[in-house]
Amino acid sequence: MLNLGRYGSRNNLNLQIFDFVSSTPIMTFDYATTTTNEFTGETVYARGGDGNPRRISWSGDKDSTLAVETQVFTLQHLAMLAGEPIEKGAQNIYKSQVVTVESDGSGGKKITLSKAPINGTESVKVFSYVNGIISEPQTVSNVTGKDVTLDSASTIQVGQDVEVYYQFTAANAAKLSYTSKGFPGYVWIAGDTLYADEKAGDVVAVQQVFRKAKLQPNFTVTYSPTGDPSSLSLTFDLFPVLVNGQEVMKEEIIYEDEE
Numbered sequence: 021m022l023n024l025g026r027y028g029s030r031n032n033l034n035l036q037i038f039d040f041v042s043s044t045p046i047m048t049f050d051y052a053t054t055t056t057n058e059f060t061g062e063t064v065y066a067r068g069g070d071g072n073p074r075r076i077s078w079s080g081d082k083d084s085t086l087a088v089e090t091q092v093f094t095l096q097h098l099a100m101l102a103g104e105p106i107e108k109g110a111q112n113i114y115k116s117q118v119v120t121v122e123s124d125g126s127g128g129k130k131i132t133l134s135k136a137p138i139n140g141t142e143s144v145k146v147f148s149y150v151n152g153i154i155s156e157p158q159t160v161s162n163v164t165g166k167d168v169t170l171d172s173a174s175t176i177q178v179g180q181d182v183e184v185y186y187q188f189t190a191a192n193a194a195k196l197s198y199t200s201k202g203f204p205g206y207v208w209i210a211g212d213t214l215y216a217d218e219k220a221g222d223v224v225a226v227q228q229v230f231r232k233a234k235l236q237p238n239f240t241v242t243y244s245p246t247g248d249p250s251s252l253s254l255t256f257d258l259f260p261v262l263v264n265g266q267e268v269m270k271e272e273i274i275y276e277d278e279e
């Protein structure tokens with residue numbers, strides 16, 4: 021028989037996230053920075069008599085959230101927030117590149133890009149590049165693979181720099197679209213942690229099951245080369261599910277892990 025003890029916690033909650041309807045696993049999430057489960061409720065009182073003290077209380081409006089902070093995230097996290105699927109396959113990528121004009125060997129001028137542009141000459145935009153900024157536009161006469169031939173009337177000279185704007189095709193890519201109609205769907209979550217037992221001097225395994233949850237759609241991703249790494253905040257609203265005749269929002273199980 022398991023003897024319950026007096027516990028302390030200094031370990032994160034490692035999550036398994038599943039689709040609520042199909043129970044299909046979405047991800048194992050065992051690298052969060054912190055995980056916080058908060059319960060709130062409202063209490064109203066009947067008052068009366070001298071001094072108008074409280075006489076009876078009623079509690080209700082019980083709510084719960086599971087807030088997760090992570091400095092490591094995946095496209096699956098963002099897909100849950102966006103409420104849209106990840107699309108895999110070839111994608112067109114925008115690119116800008118500063119290159120030096122070369123001679124084409126027959127009196128003409130050319131530039132060689134790191135990627136092969138798509139959509140022909142009209143889609144490749146070339147500008148003279150002076151003091152770190154784009155300047156005069158240059159006319160493109162031909163695109164062959166990665167080589168771009170400039171028109172003979174171009175004002176740029178061999179040996180000078182140009183900045184080129186174009187698109188290329190990445191054969192292997194994953195795309196997530198953030199749409200106006202996409203919102204997070206329902207999931208259920210199992211979280212594992214450890215409690216330290218003060219008297220037994222040991223640790224016990226704990227699993228917390230959140231039967232129904234939905235991400236709040238508000239989120240911010242910060243891109244910065246200074247300071248701490250960017251942290252993604254995920255806040256799940258928790259909902260009750262009927263389990264053995266009871267509306268259950270969370271189950272907490274302490275068990276002996278015999279492995």
